Amino acid sequence: MVSTTPGGQRGSFARTLTTPKIVFIVIAAAAPLAAMVFTVPLSFALGVGPGVPAVFAFAGLTLLCFTSGYAAISREISNGGGFYSQIAHGLGRRPAVGAGLIAVISYNAVTIGVLGAFAYFTQSVAASHGLHLHWAVWAVVGLLFVGMLGYRNADLSARVLAVCMVCEIAILLALDISVLVQRGFSALPGTSFAPGTTLVPGIGVSVMFAFASFLGFESAGLYGEEAKNPGSSVPRATAIAVVVVSAFYTFTSWVTVGAVGPSQVQQQASHHLADLFFGLSDTYLNSAATTVMQLLLCTSLLASWLALHNAANRYMYTLGGDRVLPGWLHHVHPRHASVHRASLVQTAVSSAVVLVYAAAGLDPYVNMSTSMIGLGTLGVIVLQALASLAVLGYFRHRPRHWWNTAAAPVLGAVGLIIATVLVVLNFGVLTGTSNPLVTSLPWVLVAAALFGFAQAWRMRTVSPDRFRRIGGRPDALAATSVPVPAPTAAAPPAQADAAAAGELKRAPTA
Numbered sequence: 001m002v003s004t005t006p007g008g009q010r011g012s013f014a015r016t017l018t019t020p021k022i023v024f025i026v027i028a029a030a031a032p033l034a035a036m037v038f039t040v041p042l043s044f045a046l047g048v049g050p051g052v053p054a055v056f057a058f059a060g061l062t063l064l065c066f067t068s069g070y071a072a073i074s075r076e077i078s079n080g081g082g083f084y085s086q087i088a089h090g091l092g093r094r095p096a097v098g099a100g101l102i103a104v105i106s107y108n109a110v111t112i113g114v115l116g117a118f119a120y121f122t123q124s125v126a127a128s129h130g131l132h133l134h135w136a137v138w139a140v141v142g143l144l145f146v147g148m149l150g151y152r153n154a155d156l157s158a159r160v161l162a163v164c165m166v167c168e169i170a171i172l173l174a175l176d177i178s179v180l181v182q183r184g185f186s187a188l189p190g191t192s193f194a195p196g197t198t199l200v201p202g203i204g205v206s207v208m209f210a211f212a213s214f215l216g217f218e219s220a221g222l223y224g225e226e227a228k229n230p231g232s233s234v235p236r237a238t239a240i241a242v243v244v245v246s247a248f249y250t251f252t253s254w255v256t257v258g259a260v261g262p263s264q265v266q267q268q269a270s271h272h273l274a275d276l277f278f279g280l281s282d283t284y285l286n287s288a289a290t291t292v293m294q295l296l297l298c299t300s301l302l303a304s305w306l307a308l309h310n311a312a313n314r315y316m317y318t319l320g321g322d323r324v325l326p327g328w329l330h331h332v333h334p335r336h337a338s339v340h341r342a343s344l345v346q347t348a349v350s351s352a353v354v355l356v357y358a359a360a361g362l363d364p365y366v367n368m369s370t371s372m373i374g375l376g377t378l379g380v381i382v383l384q385a386l387a388s389l390a391v392l393g394y395f396r397h398r399p400r401h402w403w404n405t406a407a408a409p410v411l412g413a414v415g416l417i418i419a420t421v422l423v424v425l426n427f428g429v430l431t432g433t434s435n436p437l438v439t440s441l442p443w444v445l446v447a448a449a450l451f452g453f454a455q456a457w458r459m460r461t462v463s464p465d466r467f468r469r470i471g472g473r474p475d476a477l478a479a480t481s482v483p484v485p486a487p488t489a490a491a492p493p494a495q496a497d498a499a500a501a502g503e504l505k506r507a508p509t510a
Helices: 019-030 032-046 049-076 082-090 093-128 135-151 154-187 203-212 217-223 230-260 265-284 287-321 340-360 364-394 403-425 427-431 442-462 464-468 475-480 493-506
Strands: 002-004 010-012
Touching: 019 032, 019 154, 019 217, 019 230, 019 287, 032 049, 032 154, 032 203, 032 230, 032 265, 032 287, 049 082, 049 203, 049 217, 049 230, 049 265, 049 364, 049 403, 082 093, 082 217, 082 287, 082 364, 093 135, 093 287, 093 340, 093 364, 093 442, 135 154, 135 287, 135 340, 154 230, 154 265, 154 287, 203 364, 203 403, 203 427, 217 230, 217 287, 217 364, 230 265, 265 287, 287 340, 340 364, 364 403, 364 427, 364 442, 403 427, 442 464
Parallel strands: none
Antiparallel strands: 002 010
16 A cells, blocks of 8 residues: 655555454553563452453453454444544544554554553562663664664564563463362352452452453554555454454463462552462463563563553654644655554654653662553553444444444443443542542543544644545545536537536535
8 A cells, every 4th residue: 555645745554463463462552461460460459350351251252242343344444544544534533633643642652651661570570680770771762663663664673572471371381280280179269250250349440451451452453554455454353353362361360369379469569469360370380481472471571561651652643744744744654554654753752751760760660661651551441432333333323233233332332331340430549649640640631532522623624635534535526626527529518517516515514
């Protein structure tokens, strides 16, 4: 597919991404090992304790409903704009611009948050093995790695992410199998799925952490212009990612409950938190495996950072093409077939944040990571809810399937709206602070939505042709260039003029 920038420059994407490669990219963004090590102990301690596996199953089923509608609309729209394009087609151009700005803020925020987590925990792991370096040094190492791969095409990133994802899942599966071998069926306690265990105070916190653990799986739609067969590979990759991630999270958290004991898991998680899984590894595997798990935790965060970096770049690239952002961002590298300019901007922004935090002596995890990941998580869940509603809008006047384009999107939207409310109500818990400056961050997303709506309104007045092109709407061409049938030899000139006027009158409006 050829992409033309507003300035007239041209570049071509290389359609090299297959379904497995897209699956690797989107699962790596969710960082399965990091989610288990950080999120699950918090969910045990602050949420429903032994009922966490059931909450993961609920989140997975909700996102499967979302995926049914997402897959249906992805088969129709594969221009690489992700949620932005789908919302433009299903809810209209003005909401789409607001959603596009929310996407740019959310993915950039969570990328910076994962950067902070990577720098903090890599510093900690390295120090435990005798290598003492400032966290900013590790941040620079990560920036160079992610920036280099982000500058190249997505195929190279997919190969790197595949290795990281397989390794991090393998170490957790090794722990799961070891627990099952040593404890038998007692490693899978039925009480985890009992209503009396799950429907208790704290369920809102566990639901919030569960949805936060899936962050990134929805980014498959951003690779529509780079996929070999976007109409099938994008929806298929999304569905596979949801099934794999939800099954893995549910199973691993369930085995963890069995390993610790249902009556002890909440207390032990509160006491150990991020060390919970490392302690289990020492007990059920060995110290060497624990060291490997610690190293893979760092690569898991690095892989997630790279995947989210690529997602943020593609939103900036797409919005640059519609002039919602500067048009020079919409440029494909002539040799690497990559969105290199957007990648450079994202790397520059992340570098500036690292310099500010390092110069101020702030903690990369407590002061930067948790707040940015919290903001990004909320933004992505809001986008998922809007995308579910967009499916209903898009298929309202088109042939629809009772489940894929009607019931499933409704169920997905309801679940995601509930998740949005829970994240807002528990934002302080998600970010780990009650600082008013941090707890007011959700208003940034509200401001972005309102600004985007106003920007689209102004664009409609000042540049209607550009407004009609927002999100790659298929009626844009019809609205700007109306075919007028040529008069036949037998038709008098007056009749030909009347026919042309009739065609113009019937032309679709913005």
